[in-house]
Amino acid sequence: MPANPDPDRALHVVVTGASSGIGAATARAFAALGHRLSLGARRAERLPELDAPTLRHPLDVTDETSVETFLAAARAAHGAIDVLVNNAGLARGVETIADATGEAWREMIETNVLGVLHVTRRVVPEMIGCGRGHVVMIGSVAGHETYEGGSVYCATKRGLRSIAEGLRYETLGTGVRVTSVDPGMVETEFSVVRFRGDQTKADSVYTGTRPLTADDVAECIVFAATRPAHVNIDSMLVMPTDQASPKRVHRRQG
Numbered sequence: 001m002p003a004n005p006d007p008d009r010a011l012h013v014v015v016t017g018a019s020s021g022i023g024a025a026t027a028r029a030f031a032a033l034g035h036r037l038s039l040g041a042r043r044a045e046r047l048p049e050l051d052a053p054t055l056r057h058p059l060d061v062t063d064e065t066s067v068e069t070f071l072a073a074a075r076a077a078h079g080a081i082d083v084l085v086n087n088a089g090l091a092r093g094v095e096t097i098a099d100a101t102g103e104a105w106r107e108m109i110e111t112n113v114l115g116v117l118h119v120t121r122r123v124v125p126e127m128i129g130c131g132r133g134h135v136v137m138i139g140s141v142a143g144h145e146t147y148e149g150g151s152v153y154c155a156t157k158r159g160l161r162s163i164a165e166g167l168r169y170e171t172l173g174t175g176v177r178v179t180s181v182d183p184g185m186v187e188t189e190f191s192v193v194r195f196r197g198d199q200t201k202a203d204s205v206y207t208g209t210r211p212l213t214a215d216d217v218a219e220c221i222v223f224a225a226t227r228p229a230h231v232n233i234d235s236m237l238v239m240p241t242d243q244a245s246p247k248r249v250h251r252r253q254g
């Protein structure tokens with residue numbers, strides 16, 4: 001992994017949803033390079049303990065008071081925020097629109113879209129004021145191609161692409177960078193959450209194929225965030241070699 005472009009300055013990196021999967025791996029990857037971390041999730045007790053200056057604090061991105069409390073604690077711990085990784089997110093269910101309940105839709109939209117906005121709008125003004133900063137969105141291949149039973153989850157991730165694009169226009173000329181990292185299948189707790197704790201269904205998503213690991217995605221995030229200040233990685237669609245689209249997955253027998 002390349003070094004921090006400004007090695008004299010450890011970055012203050014905020015990661016939402018760092019209690020599991022991609023968020024936890026991203027925290028570990030930045031910590032390994034000596035950066036300072038502010039980590040949030042609802043299950044704060046599961047936030048990783050790292051060999052780097054780290055704030056571990058409760059965060060529910062759907063709750064604006066929780067977002068404000070978390071960001072105040074982050075700034076008190078490490079000062080201005082250099083990198084915001086908007087990772088907290090989830091899918092619930094694979095029901096069709098005809099069969100679904102509004103509750104799952106609300107949870108996905110409130111977390112994946114409004115949650116990202118609640119955090120981002122409280123961080124970007126400071127970045128503009130500093131003349132630098134980096135917002136990383138964790139999108140998905142689901143934001144590029146829709147599948148049956150995933151329309152609302154896909155809509156949230158497609159929406160995130162529009163938000164990233166708009167933010168890039170809005171911050172042009174300010175020194176702020178905006179990157180969307182859009183993974184294909186990653187084996188994390190994502191499918192357990194999607195299937196509401198049904199481990200057998202979750203495991204079947206990965207049967208016979210080789211998904212990405214959370215560390216694979218973390219490496220991409222760190223790569224984007226450690227380019228020189230004049231380089232912005234606009235977006236990265238990162239797929240397992242065994243996956244061509246959300247539903248086109250190569251599976252081996254036996």
Ligand code: NDP
Pocket residue numbers: 016017018019020021022023040041042043044059060061062087088089090091111115138139140141182183184185186187188189190191193214
């Ligand atoms: P995990 O379920 O392992 O991790 C999700 C994280 O989001 C957890 O730390 C969870 O913490 C956090 N989270 C969920 N809701 C909230 C909330 N309201 N407030 C704060 N944190 C929250 O899944 P992944 O690591 O796979 O998912 C991370 C991101 O990657 C998501 O945005 C997901 O959509 C995206 N993604 C995942 C892919 C995959 O195949 N796994 C593929 C493409 C994108 P807690 O429950 O403790 O709050």
Ligand code: 8X3
Pocket residue numbers: 139140141142150153183184185246
């Ligand atoms: C998660 C990937 O294909 O399950 O964003 O929607 S997929």
